[in-house]
Amino acid sequence: MSTVAGPGMVVSAEQRKRARNVGFAYLVLAMVCFFVFTRRPGDAGFKISETSQFTLPAQGFGWALGIVLVAIAAAQLLRGLGKLSNVVLALATAAFFMSFLAWAAAGDSFSFVGMLQDTVSRSVPITLGAIGGILSERSGVINISIEGMLLAAACTSAIAASLTNLWLGTLVGVLTGMALAAVLAVMSIRYKVDQVIVGFAINFFALGITSFISFRVLVPNRDTMNNLLPVMPIRIPVLADIPFFGGIFFDQTIFVYFSFLAVAVTTWGLYRTKWGLRTRAIGEYPKAAGTLGVDVNKLRYRNLLLAGGVAGIGGAWWPIGIVGRFDQNITNGRGFIALAAVIFGRWHPVGALCGALVFALSEAVRLKIGNFDTGIPSEFLIMAPYVVTIIVVAGFIGASRAPKAAGQPYEDQ
Amino acid sequence: MSETLKSLRFTLLAVVAALVVSAFIIVITDIEALGNGDFGTALSTLRTAYWGLFKGAFGSLRAISNTITGATPLLLAGLAVSSAFKAGLFNIGATGQMLAGAMTGLWVGFAFQLPPLIHVPLALIASAIGGALFGAIPGALKARTGAHEVITTIMLNGIASFTVLWLLKTEAFKREGRDDAISKFVEESARLPRLFGFMGKRIDLLAHSGFIVALLATAVFWWLLRKTTLGFEMQATGFNQEAAKYAGMRTKSLMVVSMAIAGSFAGLAGGSEVLGLYGYASATVAGDIGFDAIAVALLGRSTPIGTLVAAILFGALQAGGRQMQVDTDVPIDLIIVLRALIVMFIAAPLLVKAMFRIKGEAKSFGQTFRGWGG
Structure with a gap:
């Protein structure tokens, strides 16, 4: 399939x-610039703090960018951008x-800064749910039940936090996630039930039981x-004072810090520790790992519980991190977005974080921009996150390779 | 004991186990009664609830009609998920495909004036085509770029619901004099005849001939799997894509075709809801049916007969659940729990065996979905 590769050669x-697809994508973007972004006159103010803002002339910027994009597209299609292509893509x-x-x-x-702050905050449950997905799928168990874990944890942590305090509430959320993960683990490892079925059953169970509790217990009380x-x-001293970025990253709730920490620790753990090597081994080729003395099923149990706990914190984000209460089906499919982020990020925590941020960003944009009368029906702005995700996955990510053993029960020989 | 009897016994025991667990949930959430130490009240609530569940599903002609009404879209959407599973694809997009079919069927339903014998089939075909085209998108995306159908179908669901919301506000679809997202009525000639129409005055019998369409679709699915080369190739691809490719099958086209077939089933589900049950479309026309359909397909092990039985069971639970909610303060959401437990217990024969201390071999089922690869 591959030929000898010279520097910068495709x-x-x-x-x-x-590469050709990317080239055409640049042309499409240029067309959008010319025919859409140059249509509305006036300057746009981007507030970057309480007091300061910068302005962009909408039409001028659209024309300039369109011309630049055509140039990039030409370069991409004619000779390829080689090593620069990713950088150029990101900048463009x-x-x-x-x-x-x-x-x-x-x-x-x-x-502008508020929008980005909102993005980071909204990415939390998706990121943590995705880490829960990565931990279980890297160990060879398909985890469709992220949505159920998030939802159930949101419900129980709201109740526990209302009755006691926020710490105990979060803890109960973690335990709830772990309990559902334990069901997934016992069913798929011990009883060898089809993992997709258990996962979906957990989702249904969580949706049903939380709606039931919400209606029968929470509404009257x-x-x-x-x-x-x-x-x-929590403002982190010094760092929060960095202009622009400080407000976005270092003036957030503890959930945001935890989710970034979780991404870092999971990445380090998976690729730099013995545990990570073993986890990846039992997800790829459990038989070999088992032969070398790894207790495959025990490690799967442990990793699944960990996954449930992380997802539990993601669920607790709704009541404790932002809303202050539980509503029926409050997660509204975010667990499935997290699942998409897992695949999007090719089962890598940093990739999943990027997926979560893309989705959260488009959501935040919709909330900020939805008020402007752009002449485009608001429904189309709302569906932007979905369209963007499809374009990104179809155009740039393509087929991603999953952990090979995901979905297969393991039997000790 | 024959195989069928054995599997029937496991199914029954699974339903019993699910009912027992749900009973427990009903009792422990009766906080007020339990707070007063009043177990009698809690238990009588339970009895009324379960009696209502049964009565509402099978207790009268009206109950049976409600069961059929609920089962119709579940069966068609369930087939959409089952047929994709057979081809090794995980179709989470039944909701979007239903919406697409609902809108195309709706349009044919109100835009033309034709005799019923032509109008009804034409509107149904339009729904099937709408669903098929929308379903083919994730298939084509996967075949061309490798984009995983789980991601694309989830995203297309979102795109479909907001497109419908927008369409329902456009002049072409909007009902006159209404500001909310609700469509025109379809012509009377495009309405699916009601199943119990011969009983004249009983307008409470909502069941419509969409159920017949669903049964026919089930038969088509069976025929496709058992009697056609296409069905064989779909299953071969689902079973082992690499092997199918080496055997000379065009696995990429099969992906698109399989998703289009799945989409056409879901499109019919949307169409039969619009043409049979409502007579118009609203933003919630698909509801949670596309999601429930996944449970139906999983419960039915993706087989035609299994999907049919699972859809009727779920339809019955839904009809009964409504009665239960009327008779007691137990919310209908319990039905979702009950469904989840049934799916779980049926999928875990080893667990049911352990619970009821049955001796002998419990056959574990094969896999529905072979991992993410391919």
Whole structure:
């Protein structure tokens, strides 16, 4: 398949095809710049703090970016961008995004920093859910039940936090996630039930039981059992004073810090420790790992419980991190978005974080931009996250290779 | 004991186990009664609830009609998930495909004036085509770029629901004099005849001939799997894509075709809801049916007969659950729990065996979905 690769040369047919697709994608983006982003006159104000803002002329920026994109597309299609292609892609995407914002907010202004802050906050449950997914799938157990874990943990942590305090509430969320993970583990490891079926059964169970409890217990006892003050952001000294970035990353709730920490620790753990090597081994080729003395099923149990615990914190984010109560089906499919983020990120924690951020960003954009009358029905702005995800997955990510043993029960010989 | 009897026994025991666990949930969430130490009240609530569940599902002609009404879209959407499973694809997108079919069927339903004998089939075909086209998108994306259908179908569900929400506000679809997202009525000639229409005055019998369409679709699915080369190739691809490829099958086209077939089933589900049950479309026309359909397919092990039985069981639970909610303060959400438990227990014969201390071999089922690869 592959030929000898020179520096900056496109190697395989598959890669060549992808490079061509990316080239055409640049052309499409350029067309959008010319025909959409130059349509609304006026300057757009991007507020980057309480007092300061910068402005972009919507039309001028659209024209300029469109021309640049055509040039990039030409370079990409004619000779390939080689090693620079990823950098260029990232820069072009960012510039396109800015042009979109300038177009939407032309003649008006909005809090740019607030939007990014919101993005980071909203990524928390998706990221933590995705880490839960990665931990179990890397160990060879398909985890469709992220949604159920998030939802159940959100419900129990809301009740526990209302009755006691936020710490205990979060703890109960963690335990709830672990309990559901234990069901997934026992069913799929011990009773060898089809993992997709157990996963979906857990989702249904969580949806049913939390709606049931919400209706039968929480509604009549709203003040005592479903009423709490969510956590406040914690300003990290010095770092929070960095202009622009400080507010986005270092003036957030403890959930945000935990989720970044979880990404870092999971990445380090999976690729730099004995535990990680073993985990990846039992997810890829459990027989070999078993022959070398790894207790495959025991490690699967442990990793699944860990996955459930992490997802549990993700679930606790709703009542304790932001909303202050539990509502029926509060997760509203975020667990499936997390699942998509797992595949999107190719079962790597950092990749999953990127997926979570992309989705959270488009959600935050919709909330900030939805108010501007752009002439485009709001429904199309709302579906932007879904469209963006499909384009990213189909255009740039393509087929991702899952852990090979995911879905297969393991039997000791 | 014959195989069938044995599997029937496990199914029954699984349902019993699920009912027992749910009973426990009903009793322990009766906080007020338990707080007063009043076990009698809690238990009588339980009795009324379960009696309501049964009565609402099978207790009268109206109950049976409600069961059929609930089972119809579940069966069609269930087939959409089952047929994709057979081809090794995980179709989470039944909701989106239903919406697509609902809208195309709706449009044919109100835009033309034709005799019923032509109008009804035409509207149904339109729904099937709408669903098929929308279903083919994730298939084509996977075949061309490798984008995983689990991601794309989830995203397409979102895209479909918001597109429908927008369409319902456009002049072409909007009902006159209404500001909310609700469509025009379809022509009377496009309405699916009601099943109990011969009983004249009984307008409470909602069951419509969408159920017949669903049964026919089940038969088509059976025929496809058992009697056609296409069905054989779909299953071969689902079983082992690499092997199918080496055997000379065009696995990529099969992916698109399988998803289009799945989508057409789901499209019919959307169409039969619009043309049979409602007579118009709203943003919630698909509801949670696409999601429940996954449970139906899993419970039915993706076989035609299994999907049929699972859909009727779920339809019955839904009809009974509504009666239960009327008779007691037990919310209908219990039905979702009950469904989850039934799916779980049926999937875990080893567990049921352990619970009821049955001796002998419990056959474990094969896998539904072979991992993420391929």
